[in-house]
Amino acid sequence: MAGASARLEFRVTPAxxxxxxxxxxxxxxxVTAFARSAAEERAARVIREHEATTTVPAEFFDDLLAAFDAAPQPSAALADAAARLDETVVRG
Structure with a gap:
């Protein structure tokens, strides 16, 4: 336990x-090493989960959902590619 200098104590039920x-x-x-490592692992997981959460204003979220619901609009590059496809592919 090199470097350990702070104590953390807590009570638990007999069970x-x-x-x-x-x-x-x-x-x-x-037991001490087991409990310490379990607490450290849980603390790291909680912090990772908290930091992985992105919070946005409600208006941004509403706009995002509306964009998902809207019919897709082709970009100019996609429209050009579709036109070239019609010119080069002969359908029989």
Whole structure:
């Protein structure tokens, strides 16, 4: 535990303690190391999930949904490509 200098203490029910101790035994880790790593992993996951969330104003979200619902409009490049296709492909 090189570098560990701060303490974090919490109370658990006897059932939770037994659960944590059993899991630590099964993983071959001391209870403290098991509980610490579990807390660190959960903290990292919560932070990742929080940072992965994009928040936008309601108006932006409404405009985005309206754009999804609107009929697609071809771009000039797509219209040109379609015209070239009609000129070069002979349909029989």
């Amino acid at each position: 939770d303690r037994a659960l944590i101790e059993r899991a630590a035994r099964l993983s071959g880790e001391p």
